[in-house]
Amino acid sequence: MSGLDDNEAMKAAEYALGTLDAAERAAFEAAMARDSKLADAARDWANILAPLAQGVPEVSPPEGMFVRIEQHLPSPAPPLRLASTDDVVRLRRLLAGWRRIGLVSSALAASLGVALLVRHVSVPAPAPNMLAVLSPKGAQAPLVVRVEAGARQVVVAAASIRPPAGRSLELWYIAKGQKPLAMGFIDQTRHVQALPASATDDEIRGAIFAVTVEPPGGGPNGQPTGPIVYSGPVSID
């Protein structure tokens, strides 16, 4: 059948069971490498015994364990994906993607700290136009959000900013002390988005805009989940 003598067959069984001591295990592993019949026999035994493991009640490994494992996988940087639930991994990958498309400077990549570049414009009273210039640190093209306070709307024209493959860039309006409010996507088209009718000039003046990287269709539950890649305050002259 297996072509092994009883001694070899039992060594294979005990190897699978785990009762060989360290020296015997090492010797058997060396023998398996030379003789596929031994390897087959050990595998057969492991298969026979494996259903025993089904009876062991599951124990969840700690949070973050997968990230630890993934950090040891060979480079290159993994592709963007949607399945990751881990922010650190997602961030690293997204940054790799952003670098590829030349959108974000290496300085941003290094820190993800976002410096703000705010331009002042003259605006007529009483419903001033405002501008938020959202820029990553470095020399990349800033993202300009024009806030038309009178019309309670924002205009975004970001022809040069392209979302990374398989992701969307979502714009958020964040009034002081309030939850971010989705303001549409940055997708190379000019778009106009209404601000909340309840927003006062003061509220708008104190608000910030931010752009995060989200799954296609936007952050689940209407809230941002991905890393912030642009942000800046509203400014008025």
Add this chain to the structure above:
Amino acid sequence: MKPLQAEDHVRAVARGDRIAFRALYDAASPRLFAVILRLVRNRAAAEDVLQDVFLRIWRSAPQFDVSRGSAQAWMVTIARNRAIDHIRQNHAATTRPDDEDELAQVADPHDAEASLSDRDGLRHCLQLIEADKRACLLAAYYEGASREELALHYGQPVNTIKTWLHRALATLRQCLEGKS
């Protein structure tokens, strides 16, 4: 549509698919971690072993062959081998520390045996083994008990334990082959 099985994930992992690797981890890690924890009896060590096991799964996935056993059995085998290497190399034969808090979460291995399904006939065949010999076999499988530890526990010479284990394994094999 048939839900994705572990075998599908392993095949995708073999192609370097990291999404599949994550899915495989999510599906398989709680059972593998439980098996490892039971063997090494220390959470930090079990985490190290689990990491090693998944890196081996990643590297070895191209060699996985479904005609030679299920993906589950393949992964359990990797996990047990690494855990047993760990405990054998650390010479902790009779002095392995029990991480009591962690072990409290892990059910008695005899309960584990009791929850075996009859599907594979393994449970039935285990019942044919004499009680002491069966207990030896299960202590070795679930707890990584060495022959020396078993000898100490049963007050028998090491050679007797070896004979018990061989008889238990032979009975198991005969029974399973007789059924198939």
